[in-house]
Amino acid sequence: MNLLLRRHHSSLAPFNLRPTIEHDIVSLCKSNLLFDAIHLLNSIHSHKCFTKKPILYAILLQTCTKSNSFNHGLQLHSHVIKTGLETDRFVGNSLLALYFKLSSDFIETRRVFDGLYFKDVVSWTSMISGFIRVGKPRNDLYQEALGFFFSMMRKYGMSADGFTFGSVLTACGNLGRLKQGKEVHSKLITSGIHDNVVVDSSLVDMYGKCGSLDESQRVFDRMTKRNSVSWCALLGGYCQKGHFDTVIDLFRQMEEIDLYSFGTIIRACAGVFGISVLAAVPT
DNA sequence: TTAGGGTTAG
Numbered sequence: 412m413n414l415l416l417r418r419h420h421s422s423l424a425p426f427n428l429r430p431t432i433e434h435d436i437v438s439l440c441k442s443n444l445l446f447d448a449i450h451l452l453n454s455i456h457s458h459k460c461f462t463k464k465p466i467l468y469a470i471l472l473q474t475c476t477k478s479n480s481f482n483h484g485l486q487l488h489s490h491v492i493k494t495g496l497e498t499d500r501f502v503g504n505s506l507l508a509l510y511f512k513l514s515s516d517f518i519e520t521r522r523v524f525d526g527l528y529f530k531d532v533v534s535w536t537s538m539i540s541g542f543i544r545v546g547k548p549r550n551d552l553y554q555e556a557l558g559f560f561f562s563m564m565r566k567y568g569m570s571a572d573g574f575t576f577g578s579v580l581t582a583c584g585n586l587g588r589l590k591q592g593k594e595v596h597s598k599l600i601t602s603g604i605h606d607n608v609v610v611d612s613s614l615v616d617m618y619g620k621c622g623s624l625d626e627s628q629r630v631f632d633r634m635t636k637r638n639s640v641s642w643c644a645l646l647g648g649y650c651q652k653g654h655f656d657t658v659i660d661l662f663r664q665m666e667e668i669d670l671y672s673f674g675t676i677i678r679a680c681a682g683v684f685g686i687s688v689l690a691a692v693p694t
Numbered sequence: 695t696t697a698g699g700g701t702t703a704g
Binding site for chain 2: 470505
C-alpha cells in the first residue's frame, strides 16, 4: 500500500470500519481530487487487485470531464477496454460525455458512439446535444443533430424523453425549421411529457426563432411554471421580429431578472432607440 | 441510478 493510500485511509476511515479502496476513489472524485483518485486506482493495478466495478469507472470518467482532463480520461478509456467495462451503459455514456464535451474531434466522438454496446436514450441525446453545443455557428451540425433525432425515433422501442426534446427543439429553432419544429412538438404531445419547464421554454424559443410569435406566446401562456429562461425565450422572439415595445412591456411584468434577460432588453432598447433616432432626424 | 437538456450576439 503506497503512502497516498495509507494517508487517505487514515484520514477517512473510522477505527473499526475501513472503507474499501473503491469507496475511497469515489470520495476523492466527489471532492474533485482527480489526480489522487487516479493515483489510488493505479496503485490497485500495480498490486494486481484489478477492480471491475462499473460505477468506479463511470464516476472517474465524469470527474475527468468536470475537471477538463481529457488526457486522464483517455488513460481511463484504455483501462475500460482492458477490463471489458465498456459494455456497461453508465461507463459507456460517461465515456461518450468525456469525448463530446472535451474533444473537438467529431469523428472520434462518433466512433465512441458507434462502438457503444448499448445505445439508450441518454447516448442518443448526448450526441444530439453534443452537436448542438459545438455547432453554435454551424448549421450543418444542427442538421446532424436533427438527423440523429429522427434516426433515433425510427429505432424500435427507443423513445425520446424531456432531455431529448429540449435539445432537438433548440436545433429546430436555430435552423429556423418551423415544419420540423411542429413535427417535434406533436411527438412531444404524444410522448406524454407535460409541465417540463425546460422543454416548454425550448418550445417557446423554437417558435420565436421560427418567427411564429402567436405560437410562442400560446405555449408560454399555457405554462404552469415559468422561469427567467422561459421569459427570455419569449422576449427573444419579439425582439427578433422588431416588436420592441412588447419586449419592454413584458420586461416590466417579469418577476425575476438575471443578466441574460438584461441582454435581451438592452437589445430591445437599442431597437427603440434606433427608431426614435430615425424619427428625430429632421426632414 | 452514477450518465445526457433550454434563453442574448457575435
